[in-house]
Amino acid sequence: MSARGKFIFKVLGITISSLFFLLYIFYQGKSIIEGPLISIQSPINGATITSSLIEVRGISDNIARISLNDRPIFIDEEGFFKEKILLSPGYNIIKLTAADKFGRVKEQILELIYRDYDKENSKTTKGS
Numbered sequence: 001m002s003a004r005g006k007f008i009f010k011v012l013g014i015t016i017s018s019l020f021f022l023l024y025i026f027y028q029g030k031s032i033i034e035g036p037l038i039s040i041q042s043p044i045n046g047a048t049i050t051s052s053l054i055e056v057r058g059i060s061d062n063i064a065r066i067s068l069n070d071r072p073i074f075i076d077e078e079g080f081f082k083e084k085i086l087l088s089p090g091y092n093i094i095k096l097t098a099a100d101k102f103g104r105v106k107e108q109i110l111e112l113i114y115r116d117y118d119k120e121n122s123k124t125t126k127g128s
Helices: 003-034 117-127
Strands: 037-042 053-061 065-068 080-086 090-099 105-114
Touching: 037 090, 037 105, 053 090, 065 080
Parallel strands: none
Antiparallel strands: 037 053, 053 080, 065 090, 090 105
């Protein structure tokens, strides 16, 4: 192999290695760039609920702390959380807040309507 071929091969090797190194750094730093993530799996936002006790379930990523209605909750090793909460009759707002170690905050609002159909039906049958 000529000296020029060795030089081209060396430059190509360094370039490819540098590219892989930069891609690896970007991939590992993606979670730092994105900040905290929250995904509520259950219940669905805007749903009408017939039970006063519900379980809020979801998953979070890149967080240092998380709270439900300003009360700290716990997550497992994979980032899953589940917390039971009592609803008031009518319209309810549930606030889920997560913060990462850099102080960036993400907030999710869950709006639910609690309607007790058994009480409503008993009122209409008593009045008839």
